[in-house]
Amino acid sequence: MSKKHCLRAGAIVAASALVLTGAAGSASAHVSVSSPDAKPGGYAKLIFRVPTESDNTSTTKLVVSLPKDTPFAHVGALVKDGWKVEKTTEKLATPVKVGDVTLSEAITTVTWTALKGGIPANDFDEFALSVGRLPEKVDALSFPAVQTYSDGEVVKWDAARTEGGEEPEHPAPTLKLAAAITPVAAATDTSKDSSDPLARGLGGAGLLLGLIGLGLGLRPRKKVQS
Template sequence: MSRKFVLRAAAITAASALVCVGAANSASAHVTVSSPDAKPGGYAKLVFRVPSESDTASTTKLVVSLPKDRPFSSVGAQVKDGWKVVKTTEKLPAPVKVGDVTLTEAITTVTWTAAAGGVPPNDFDEFALSVGRIAEGVDSLNFPAVQTYSDGEVVKWEEIAKDGADKPEHPAPSLKLTTAITPVAATTDAEDEGGTDTLARVLGGAGLVLGLIGLSLGLRAGRGKATS
């Protein structure tokens, strides 16, 4: 293999790595939401990660919209030094039953506004909510958000991703809900593990037999040479 070929291959690999890193940075620059404990019928902590995608401006305001068709009966906002938080209550188009409570109004937006500074350029911060109960029968929730910068720029993260379509440029923060593992699923996993263990034993035994056969043939060959 020539030195020229090796250098060219190394250059191609390095360029590919840079492209992958750039794509990862671009994907992680969106406003996103995550939760360590969100599941239907329960209470949860929602964490919104907000990056400042600017070299010169800071994020000074974040407005998060909560689902009106699946409203929360309670919403608690994280208290953050240097930020003012306001929860806006709105009358619902129609009463919604959440657990044992029927809601006619609910908190529909939460706004964090920086008293000074904000999220510096090319940095990020996290904003948390404690919400509940989460409606039954849903597997995901969307939280459209509006991000405002110190230079006046406003970015709306409110496009809903559709199945089979390209990922939107400004997707709304979306949260996938977890579900409890049922005994049936646990039993299936145990059976799978048992089947895998049995297969491993069979293959191991077959390998041992083949090894013994090979050893026997080797010994016979050696004896044949010694006799001759």
């Protein structure tokens, strides 16, 4: 194999490694929130997924802050073995009308504390709330969270996300309400999600064929007898 061919092969291998490394790095875990039934004006189940991003410590405490400008009239926590849950009620600066009810105070934080063990290193767990009513004229709800590890380290997931900007290191868990997603956007997202596995598969096959072709191209050619 010539020196030129060696350089070309090395460059391709290096580029492939960079692509794979970048894909893996972009999948970093954060404290996040999702809901199977969140709709403006209704009740919803909120699921907070909490990963322990550590090799030798566990997550022992989670504090989730609820919106104060659009408070919930009802907040219920799913009973969870091995964890103690506490709700903090706070007086609102100004009364807020939620449906047919006017609130002068509301639950503003929910705290889960591990009774033993907690979430082991490199594992995750989920915590659920039942809340309502959800505000009707809000596109998204933010739930800043504070995660505490067994060694005393505290991580605040409270950074705001900016439209079109880079994701912050510790973004606040944010829930996008269903009504904020237009039918066109929803159809586009569904189409994209359903095609992604096929696209990735074709991309992987293309890469494999390309490498095979490179290998064949780099094989010494037999001289043609004249």
